[in-house]
Amino acid sequence: MxxxxxxxxxxxxxxxxxxxxxxxxxxxxxxxxxxxxxxxxxxxxxxxxxxxxxxxxxxxxxxxxxxxxxxxxxxxxxxxxxxxxxxxxxxxxxxxxxxxxxxxxxxxxxxxxxxxxxxxxxxxxxxxxPKALKDLFFFPAETFSTANVLEGNRPGEGSSLNIGQAIRSLLAGDIYDRATEDLRKAIESEALKPPKNYSDNTVEDARRKYEQAQEELNSAESRRDDLPGLLADARDKASKAKKEAERYNPEEIRRWELEYGRLTGCVRQAEDATQRAHELYVTLARKAHLHFAQSAVHSAISQLDLAEKAGLMPPRIHESVLDKTLKECRCTLCGEPLSKEANDRIKTLRAHVADARVAVRGMETRSLLVRHVTQRDTEVAGLRKDVASLAADLGAAGPQQDADMRMLQAVLRTCVDVADRLLTKAMRELKDFTDAHNIERIPVGQSPVEIAMVRQKTVDMLIAEVKGIEADIEELSAKARESLADYTRKSSKSEGHKRKTAAIKILREVKDFFDAARKGLNRFGREDFEQAINVTYSDLIAKPYQIHVGEDFGITVRFPGREEEIPLSQSEKVLVLIAFLGAIARLAPLYEEIARNQQQLKRTGGVATSRSQGxxxxxxxxxxxxxxxxxxxxxxxxxxxxxxxxxxxxxxxxxxxxxxxxxxxxxxxxxxxxxxxxxxxxxxxxxxxxxxxxxxxxxxxxxxxxxxx
Structure with missing residues (x-):
């Protein structure tokens, strides 16, 4: 176009x-x-x-x-x-x-x-x-000056553009939104209410519990759908309030930003350390068999070594030779007749010579056990290295060079406790800091710095809500399914109830499908957008940067293979913003063609873009x-x-x-x-x-x- x-x-x-x-x-x-x-x-x-x-x-x-x-x-x-x-x-x-x-x-x-x-x-x-693209394809100077697509560590920064909505618009994803809403209304329609002339307290109680659970689920899903727009609006207001505060008292807002950035950084570091400690503890637990089998394996190897030294494996004389000598009472090797004493000695020797096949298996078993010991030593050395690294990062005492699994477990338990305490402390300090500026109502004449703080707190609360709402919806959905199943069981005697609960179940399953389709469009669209913005940015600037797009389409810039963010110059930030716009513009014709062919759930997630189209x-x-x-x-x-x-x-x-x-x-x-x-x-x-x-x-x-x- x-x-x-x-x-x-x-x-x-x-x-x-x-x-x-x-x-x-x-x-x-x-x-x-x-x-x-x-x-x-x-x-x-x-x-x-x-x-x-x-x-x-x-x-x-x-x-x-x-x-x-x-x-x-x-x-x-x-x-x-x-x-x-x-x-x-x-x-x-x-x-x-x-x-x-x-x-x-x-x-x-x-x-x-x-x-x-x-x-x-x-x-x-x-x-x-689509109208959702207005603010992406027609970009004013004011937005270039105030909006920032970089997620970053600084308060007020982040995308004020609803990229998820834009992507769904390009893919004609509004059909899934409309279908979900229509199905939600159908589930609550009067046609699926119980017959008015039917009265059973047990059934009525089950129906009310189901309807309450469904209402809670609907409310949570509506909130989830509203959150991207609310977050975009909150970020936009926080960004503008921050700029106003900078004009009013830039030194004060700068100090607040630095402290806020430091505290949020401490929380992220503590979260990472806690996750590492718990994951390593799980790994150690899964490797516990290495410790418990250790003594048994060494004992078995020792016994097999003794058998070899005693000549029991491999046998010095094959049992067939001894059997023939005893049968003929004559030495098979030299042909001399056996005396009574010689015959007794050969019987004793035959009793101690193992079956040849058993002896071979014993040697094979010893090889396997020795290989197991070597592999175990390698795995324990790796665990010892990981635990030592974690302990050093947390400032805790590390394990000794020859620490066994028991000692590693003790050190790691200490690391888990230290990490949990650090996370609790970091979150408490951040909460204390933000709560100190938690102003319920903005009085007349309040400074722009305080307004900016309140705006940023709103952004933080919405971000936290976005992170947790899917888990809440899963829990409420399970509750609604359980209450519907209970309602179905208790009302099974009524044909009218039975038909309606069956219809509700079918409608819920169809709605779950469209919900999954919406989530898929968002996830695959995010992957396409991340790939497109990286291609676009590499076209604009010859630097080895990698742009990461988060679940909420917030953007961070990193070096490939590393997690820490890169501080960008002002021109690099503007180029990121231009690449941000270019990525959507490059995806637009491809997504339009995908939507026209109704291949949204087949092709998204692997769409390649180039500067020649858009x-x-x-x-x-x-x-x-x-x-x-x-x-x-x-x-x-x-x-x-x-x-x-x-x-x-x-x-x-x-x-x-x-x-x-x-x-x-x-x-x-x-x-x-x-x-x-x-x-x-x-x-x-x-x-x-x-x-x-x-x-x-x-x-x-x-x-x-x-x-x-």
Whole structure:
């Protein structure tokens, strides 16, 4: 999918008719739009979102005043419209949204959608660009400055974008959401209630217990579905509150962040140590047979060694020779007759010579036992090394070099106790720290620092709830199944009850299937997204970083094979954010094709992406948070992102953008004219172009869109 043109009439500061043609050349994927402050860069970004969705990006000021002020003064019924032309696969779509000065404040719009010149419907566009992707494909400068996709250790950071919802939208996963909700309503429908003329206290009691268990389960599932949105909103508020606090008292919030980061780091370290200790203790318990069998194995080897030394294995004389000598009373070797004393000696020798097969088996057994001892020594040495490493990390006394299993068990028991105490202490210190700022109601005039602390505490509580809610749902689901089974048994005498409980059971099983499908889409979508963002980031920056995407789609950056997070420079953070957007844009056409072929649960989880495919993104001032020294890194990376990228920026660093002129297929200027503007020109490809102009005769600032190549 590619944008072809954007046409506007009287849109905000753009008086009259204006047109932008986007580059569709994959060798020149960048459409560059230069504009001074106040020219309407954010308004231009919102021309896209308004045309497609009738909505605006966060922070868009005065959404009820869309018609150009000069146009309204000339004609009180003046209208504004925005038309976006795009090509998807072999089809051309036109989307035009219209309002006028009288209807704009009430947000009343007219929408026209055509497909290949024929009338189409709004859903045809939403199938290509779902509403859930608005904040991903149309990204404003304010979001670049305040949103942070890095999970990190710092409070307030984390994705404020609901990537799980976006992925489900691309995969048409809303069918599973709707199916689950419809099935939930069907289970609770009046049609499955017991007959009104049936009265049995035992059955009624069982039915009430089942309905209560089902209601608790429904409530927990609804809460689970709401949590991603609540967490995204809480993170967004925490991020904005943090920035406000930094402006108010940056030193105080910095100290709080450092202490919060230190305490949460201690909790994570203690959790890791506790998990290591308990896992190692389980491993040691599973290897206990090595200790208990040790003495028996050594005793058996010793006895077999003695048998060998005594000549019992292998036998010095084969038993067949001795048997023949005794039978003939003559030495088989020399032929001499046996005396009575010689015959008695041979009988004694025959009694002590083992059967040859038994002797061979004894030797084989000894070899197996010796091999067992060697393997046991290797395993014990490995356990000894692991226990010593854990003890050193915990500051506990380690085992001796020749420690046996009993001694290792004693040392490990100490390590488990130390780890548990450290975790309890770390969690208590973190709780004490956060509880010290646990303010139930924000009084008037409270400092932004305290507000930021409260916002972050809300984020922490929601994260904890997200981690535990699936376990709660499993428990409640088991309770509901058990109560339904009890209700079914007790009501089995009634045919009416029997049919209805059977129907409820079937509906629950179908609902469980759709729930599993939703979970699968999230899990496999997360795997695809992690792979896509790593590919995208490696395209943008040549550094050996690995991006990890958590269960809640939070992002951490690490070195391959290591767990600790990498501190990133500001430009690297912006590149992570751009890669974040590019990953979704690259997945979009692939996921759309998967959804069209109804292969969501077959192909997701192994989808490969590349820079040659992907939907376009529109970025408003992506380099605004950066210092000059970092700006070139981001500018040079953008042409590698997608087959089409629209970038709206100021010309303050136009020389940096000229560095990628070979990748710019369409360059445009938003010429600003106002009383307060200065007369400025911008040089592009060796030519000067008007950038802003001062005019005392202009009542209101106005902008004109001009193509410069």
């Amino acid at each position: 590619k944008f072809m043109t954007l046409t506007m009439r009287n849109w905000r500061s753009f008086h009259g008719d204006h047109r932008v043609e986007f580059s569709v050349d994959p060798r020149k994927p960048v459409t560059l739009i230069l504009g001074p402050n106040g020219a309407g860069k954010t308004a231009l970004l919102n021309a896209f979102t308004w045309a497609l969705y009738g909505e605006f990006t966060d922070g868009f000021a005065q959404p009820g005043q869309l018609v150009n002020v000069d146009a309204v003064e000339m004609d009180p019924s003046a209208e504004t419209w925005v038309e976006l032309t795009l090509v998807h696969e072999k089809d051309e779509f036109r989307v035009r949204r219209v309002t006028d000065a009288r209807r704009q404040s009430a947000r009343e719009y007219d929408l026209t959608v055509t497909k290949n010149g024929e009338r189409a419907v709004e859903d045809d566009i939403y199938k290509i660009l 939907f376009p993104v529109v970025l408003d001032s992506p380099t605004s948070p950066l210092d000059d020294e970092y700006e070139a890194d981001v500018v040079n990376a953008l042409p590698k992102l997608l087959p089409q990228v629209v970038v709206i920026v100021s010309a303050k660093s136009v020389a940096v953008w000229e560095g990628i002129a070979d990748s710019v297929g369409s360059a445009n200027i938003m010429e600003l004219t106002s009383r307060s503007s200065s007369n400025r020109k911008v040089r592009w490809n060796g030519k000067d172009h008007i950038y802003s102009a001062q005019d005392d005769g202009v009542a209101h600032a106005r902008t004109r869109m001009t193509s410069i190549g």
